[in-house]
Amino acid sequence: MTNKAVSLKELRKHRLFMPIVCLIVVLLINLIKTPNFFAVSINHGVLYGYIIDVINRGSELAILAIGMTLVASSSGGTDISVGAIAAVCAAVITNILSGGTDSVNEFHAPFLLAIIAGLLVAVLCGMWNGFLVASLKIQPMVATLILYTAGRGIAQLITRGQITYIRVDAYKVLGSTIGNNPVPTPIYVAIFMIIIASLFLRYTAFGLYVQTVGINAKAARLVGLNPVKIQFITYMICGLMAGIAGVIYSSRIYSCDANNIGLNVEMDAILAVALGGNSLAGGRFSLPGSLIGAYTIQALTTSLYAMGVSADQLPVYKAIVVVIIVALQSPELYKMLRKKTGAQKKTVIKEVTQA
């Protein structure tokens, strides 16, 4: 009996406890409200169902959350330009593939070349952010505000303000399915990225370095780390992740709509990191936490859709969730609550000491 109590307590202390509880709560509500939420069927040779939708649509967010987690950990700030970077990347790719026209039925340049060029531009964007934050010591939010503002403008500049369509089946693969495989491709991409990131964090000291720098940059320098370099690299990775997400977004709609690709996704990515139990003020991070956070948000989104909430109204619920989570994380709240009950406690303590 006591054993069980202890293990439950231990469990509650685990950093993934809250994120998992959040996810379960969302799923449970779904089960009650939308009984067919977990039903999976095959429709036109593709897996179909709400739950598949969550995993499929959550792919980009999961990928973005990887980058955002590292950035938040190393610099105690957030990169609000990821959505814009995704748009730029998509614009570069579609523009190369279309050879400068608005709609094509075949590639005008090698597919791989276009993808590499697009991702390279995304990395460059990340490096720009990294330079501003790590070297010039500009607050992350403000430093990334520049690309947030300019990114979509640049993307439109590249696409000349048009929505560029790539009507080639090979281009749609990343956003739909490979041949007759019933599992949507974005799921594979997300899994692939998650595995790469996990292996990288598991078999190198990078994760430890990032956390050390985020917790105490001064001490990190004294134990032989280079805080500037490490922060810079996290922003670079974040740029790359934004680029990959951009590729999927673009592939889904086999086009680039510079104004709407990845719109507001930076907010979701930040939220995913916070929901995953990671502090946005830097320091310790848990990648699984962020990923759970990402899918929780997608589950929340999908289930609200399932309940008939329109896309426009969705943010209200998200806002309420955010406020509850951050308020619960605030030590000041507990101080306030303690102060209210404090008067009673103090007298008790006094009595005890007298006794």
Add this chain to the structure above:
Amino acid sequence: MKEEVVLEMKNVNKTFPGVKALTDVSFKLRKGEVNALMGENGAGKSTLIKVLTGVYEMDEGEVYIEGKPVVIKSPQDAQKHGISTVYQEVNLCANLTVAENLYADREPMKFGLIDWKTMNRKSQELLAGLDINIDVTKVLSNYSIAIQQMVAIARAVDMDCKVLILDEPTSSLDDQEVEKLFMLMERLKKKGVGIVFVTHFLEQVYRITEHITVLRNGTLVGEYETENLPRVELVAKMMGKSFDDLADIKNENASNVKDNEVILDAKELGHTGTIKPFNLVMHKGEVIGLAGLLGSGRSELVRSIYGADRADTGTLDFKGQKVLIGAPIDAIKHGMAYLPEDRKEEGIIADLSVRENIIIALQAKRGVFNLISRKEQEEFADKYIDAIQIKTASRETLIKQLSGGNQQKVIIARWLLTQPDFLILDEPTRGIDVGTKTEIQKLVLKLASEGMTVMFISSEIEEMIRTCSRMIVMRDGRKVGELDENELDQMSIMKAIAGGDK
């Protein structure tokens, strides 16, 4: 003349997580006197002052002002009760004008709006009274730290106060400005203001104060009349003379290390603004003490060797080779290790576990792609938790949950794991209990006997006499002397630190 007590603090206790900062400290301040609050780093001076000014809330104790009990919970409360404070670091807003800093929260008003004209005029007059003629309409950050400090003093003085606290106000002032400050203090004394004066400049203490209150390790050593307390005795009281179980520790191989090979040879090494160029030779297996009061440049000296503050003059030979150290990682790769003075700010990585804190330096030395396997990490951590007896619930406990002494041991373990040839320990025993202190001292001697060179900085002379084979004395950012083993006794060290035989 009957003594009129303006401020009295009785049996003040204050505990921080893991540290008892103040234990039953009492303090008395009379009208029109200057009472010097003395003690080495970590003695509890700042804590006592912060309790008095409402920055910290005390756990237990009473405060009386002019005999009446008062409760001070915030800086506003303190000001209301007539306590003005000048802090060591200038606590003004550098983005506001000089005049605003002088009158913040008590600006002269006209028609419900701030009357800038009057404020500027009054500010000009106030500062002119102190012979400071600056443009008060300019932003404070335009002026030197010394001027800023004088502005802070002017602000504190101008508020009608009964008690004025000066927390090391003179460290950034030059002689002339100190004179001005003393003039001002004399004037206030005549008005009946009681002044608490915290400083580490002995000369100033003997110039201006009536009483000296000495704290050590968070307890009150005593209050003395300044004229009846010789300088050397004061230093002795500050440093402590507790002969406890430490007495049996002795550095036995001290005499023969001088013949060992030279491990480090610094020539004219220096860092502009903090430490003047110095020469230093160290041998294998030597334990060298670095003595001097706070602010004498002892930490700055080691930081310039380690590359924490990159040296901008001179050369450094390490293990017979000329080395260039641009950042700490270079020093680590050459076999140096550095336990910084400020454990909390620069030592521990608070949110990481004991294990991670132990392996981080070795990991940094190895590089990012050469991860120490989890199994090895655990072995390393367990080995040192066991070897130097780190008291922790498990190796996965976060370091911030450990007591100060055990945190320090973790940091020592971190560096021992890199197997350095030269270990710098900057105040490794400050603020930690006696038992752990002894262990650390023994460990230092053991390491030295195994061939490690150790540089040991401490505010406690006793400790250094026991462990060191040679001692370097610092004053005012300058290396002022070296004492060999046969010269190592309390008297000569204190004389060297105090400067002269006065």
Add this chain to the structure above:
Amino acid sequence: MKKFKDIDTNKFLLGITIVMFFVMYIIGMIVFNKQGFAKPQVFLNLFVNNAGLIVIATSMTMVMITGGIDISVGSLVAMDCMILGDLMMNKGWGAWSAMLAVLVIGLVYGSVQGFLISYLNIQPFIITLAGMFFGRGMTAIISTEMISITNETFSSIAQCKIILPIMGTMNKHGKMMYPFIYPSVIIALAILIIMFVVLKFTKFGRSIYAIGGNEQSAMLMGLNVKKTKFIVYVLDGFLASIGGILFCMNTMAGFVEQAKGFEMDAIAGAVIGGTLLTGGVGNVFGSLFGCMIRGTIESFISFQGTLSSWWVRITIALLLTFFIVLQSIFSKIKAKK
């Protein structure tokens, strides 16, 4: 070199902004002379089109001086417009009571955000991000359809031309045309001046600067940091609602996508106007010029005709980069000193 150090860098930055505005405007007058860029009405339109933005940038400046940020204003403006539309068009409220209701909502919005930020000590960015979500979503909950406002009182207030009897020009038909403005411009400028006075001549205003300069010091000097910050966000919510009403007078409609990215325009305006991101430094008139520079760029692009709208964002971003890097360089020089 010594002389350079004596210059007040903040005033220097503000000076650059003002000079830049006039240089840009004069270039516009020369390049687009034929299209009539030099007409006084074009200049006044900068105010007419940006009245809401000016109020919001003023408020943003105040928030940024404390070292905080508010990214919820764009959504709040959209929500305000929607509520105005809903109350007047669907619920049959009068113009005045609808506007009053919106102002009260602004106060409540600000109070909630202010409480969470100052008393629970949560990062302003996160809280106002939630506020941004909430406002936008609420707008959609009220109505996903666009509501056009045809309330007579409201439109008569909004479209009441105030003719300035100066600098008139002769039009094609030989009729004298005097430049005009709308009441929204007067309200915006009045708020600008009031906020200037508040920030410069009241204890509250100076406390805001002190907190942004050094929160710890401000506390030790005896200022009530938490209360001041709270009031700042309450006032910010209120001013944002005024900005929302002025914005609505310009668009005469409420719809979900309205005022998207408005918060970033306001922040960019403040930064270009010399407000330091780290807090403690800022001037509402600087922000005014920041907004006017933005307006000028917009006019350039509309006068030029062939350039696309995205150039506004790219140019703003370039200016933003220029000023952020400049600020960073100045602070590094200062640190060295």
